[in-house]
Amino acid sequence: MTADDSFGRLDDDDYPAYTMGRAAEMLGTTQSFLRAVGEARLITPLRSAGGHRRYSRYQLRIAARARELVDQGTPIEAACRIVILEDQLEEAQRINAEYRRTAEAAGPPVA
DSSP: OOHHHHHHGGGOTTSOOEEHHHHHHHHTSOHHHHHHHHHTTSOOOEEOTTSOEEEOHHHHHHHHHHHHHHHTTOOHHHHHHHHHHHHHHHHHHHHHHHHHHHHHHHOSOOO
16 A cells, blocks of 8 residues: 555544544543454444454544543443434434435326
8 A cells, every 4th residue: 555545544434543542532532442342243343453452443443422422421331322322313314314214206106
């Protein structure tokens, strides 16, 4: 991979650009919190060649939402489940909107 390839990935939400230490710092939390959300299977960080956890911006947003819930007193397991359900709902709504657009573009059914 060249330097130009790496810079192109900086805009990619799924590119695992952040180390565990940097991710924890950005979220204002601890590395153990990130391990806990990983154990709860909320996020699964990629591993570097050396075995170090690497996080994407998308994963950091998910972890930040879980942290909000935990800060409000929700147990971490419940917070992770809530975030998973929120994510699934958002995806279902996106798919439904796509189906509606497709149906509207096709026009009314012929009787």
